[in-house]
Amino acid sequence: VRLTIPDYQGILSITSGSVLRTTYIMGLLWGIGGLTYGLAIRYLGMSLGNSVLLGITSVVGSLGLPLIRIIPGVGKHVPSGITFIELLGSTGGLLVILGVMICVVGIVLCGRAGLKKDKDLGGVKDGVNIEFKLSTGLIIAIVSGVLSAFFSFGIDAGKPMAEIAASNWAAINPNSGNYIFQNNITFFVILWGGFTTNFLWTSYLILKNRTYGDFTDKSTPLTRNYLFCILAGTMWFLQFFFYGMGETKIGNGASSWILHMSTIILTSNLWGFYRKEWKGVSKKTYSTILLGIFTILLAVIVVGIAKWLYPELNALG
Numbered sequence: 001v002r003l004t005i006p007d008y009q010g011i012l013s014i015t016s017g018s019v020l021r022t023t024y025i026m027g028l029l030w031g032i033g034g035l036t037y038g039l040a041i042r043y044l045g046m047s048l049g050n051s052v053l054l055g056i057t058s059v060v061g062s063l064g065l066p067l068i069r070i071i072p073g074v075g076k077h078v079p080s081g082i083t084f085i086e087l088l089g090s091t092g093g094l095l096v097i098l099g100v101m102i103c104v105v106g107i108v109l110c111g112r113a114g115l116k117k118d119k120d121l122g123g124v125k126d127g128v129n130i131e132f133k134l135s136t137g138l139i140i141a142i143v144s145g146v147l148s149a150f151f152s153f154g155i156d157a158g159k160p161m162a163e164i165a166a167s168n169w170a171a172i173n174p175n176s177g178n179y180i181f182q183n184n185i186t187f188f189v190i191l192w193g194g195f196t197t198n199f200l201w202t203s204y205l206i207l208k209n210r211t212y213g214d215f216t217d218k219s220t221p222l223t224r225n226y227l228f229c230i231l232a233g234t235m236w237f238l239q240f241f242f243y244g245m246g247e248t249k250i251g252n253g254a255s256s257w258i259l260h261m262s263t264i265i266l267t268s269n270l271w272g273f274y275r276k277e278w279k280g281v282s283k284k285t286y287s288t289i290l291l292g293i294f295t296i297l298l299a300v301i302v303v304g305i306a307k308w309l310y311p312e313l314n315a316l317g
Contacts, residue, residue, distance in 0.1 A: 001188045006169070012161070012189075015164070019157065022077075023154050025193065026150045026151070027150075027154055027191060030154060030194055032147050033057075033148035035197065035198065035201055037148060039137075039144075040137055043131060043134075045272055045275075045277040046272035046275065047289065048114050050264060050269065053142075054145065055145070055265070056107065056142060056146060057261055058257070059104070063096070064152075065156065066086075066087055069082075070084050099301075101299075106297075107296065110289060110296070111292075112292070113285055116282070116285035155190070158190065161186050162185060169182070178248050180249065183244030191237075258304045262297050269293055
């Protein structure tokens, strides 16, 4: 953030406490979603886990705020914008709801594929399927899918900071267009929230299991492990770095969020197929998961197009 946001400390100092607090809390909740994400993938695999989990994240990230805004006494605490009632009264809004319904169908298809996979394997689990647990994995995936969407809410909550960053940049660089790094100041606060959740939970587990010695265990390839951790962390952060840049160009938070989710679904499924997570299942089961994946992708495309064509939906956040 120091390299991309001039005077980021000044921006944080003039930002209202409510904006900082809300953005940070969104990060805390997103952090819980990240923790449970790992468990969902452990029990469902990359392909099924990401299809269900990120399908839910796409839906909640797009329609969560409009639904919350119509709840008496609660709506006033979230960023202002279009409500679910207003969605029902517009063509674009109805298209969004259609996309959500399609996404639900896709999630059901993926769940059905999971049931078929569980039956096909018949208790014989080998390779990457050794820890496959459908019911446990689906419950965790639902929880993680909902909480992971709070990153999108955090971007919306922290928009005032991004606007200040963009304004400061425009003052220094007139006629330079929209500042593509403006969201980095918002990510700074959200990620601190996520770090807090992960730090507290992992510290608890390390102390509980007495595994702190693993950090210096010379019987393991420490150098390689640390390098891979650094590489994974860097690549993981870069998704948000480039996402923030793309969001400023698209100019529509929810549409860019959905595009982001659909790309992850595609990538994770390609990796899941490469890892042979569906090895040993019937052709019918394989066809079902493919149909579910394509249905989810169709849903996010429909929602993205709807909010691209109808500017009034920009307030979805």
